[in-house]
Amino acid sequence: MKITIKSFEQLSASELHDIYQLRIAVFVVEQTCYYQDVDGLDKHPDTAHVMFWDGDVLAAYARVLAPGTSYPEYASIGRIANAQSHRGMGLGHQLVGQSIKVSLEKWPQESIKISAQAHLQGFYQSHGFVTVSEEYLEDGIPHVAMLRDSA
Numbered sequence: 001m002k003i004t005i006k007s008f009e010q011l012s013a014s015e016l017h018d019i020y021q022l023r024i025a026v027f028v029v030e031q032t033c034y035y036q037d038v039d040g041l042d043k044h045p046d047t048a049h050v051m052f053w054d055g056d057v058l059a060a061y062a063r064v065l066a067p068g069t070s071y072p073e074y075a076s077i078g079r080i081a082n083a084q085s086h087r088g089m090g091l092g093h094q095l096v097g098q099s100i101k102v103s104l105e106k107w108p109q110e111s112i113k114i115s116a117q118a119h120l121q122g123f124y125q126s127h128g129f130v131t132v133s134e135e136y137l138e139d140g141i142p143h144v145a146m147l148r149d150s151a
Helices: 013-030 091-106 118-125
Strands: 002-006 048-054 057-065 075-082 112-117 136-138 141-148
Touching: 002 091, 013 048, 013 057, 013 075, 048 091, 057 091, 075 091, 091 118, 112 118, 118 141
Parallel strands: 075 112
Antiparallel strands: 002 048, 048 057, 057 075, 112 141, 136 141
């Protein structure tokens, strides 16, 4: 598995295609969550795109957002997606771990806030996140806000 981390400007057209294809496959098709995926945050100059490649197949992806981009006071990790063909291999844990590392390297003093699907709270808790909200609906799916301190 090869890990690459790039800004939007560094992404090739083929990589961007693969990112959008994976995100749509997971969030729109599998989860039947119809929303505007291309939201402009991918292009933010401080956004980091974290990609796990199995040969030429994008196996897992996340984007790491600068403080003030998604939440006023926090960095954030989102669009965490694992290809159906690569599930059950521990890639999700590796991806979240790598994304946390990227965030802390770029913004070492900043806590990380995520909007997690409620059924994945235990998964994110294993990476140091703490639930900081009641459940709420986001695109029709129960979510909770979770926070991970920078320390």
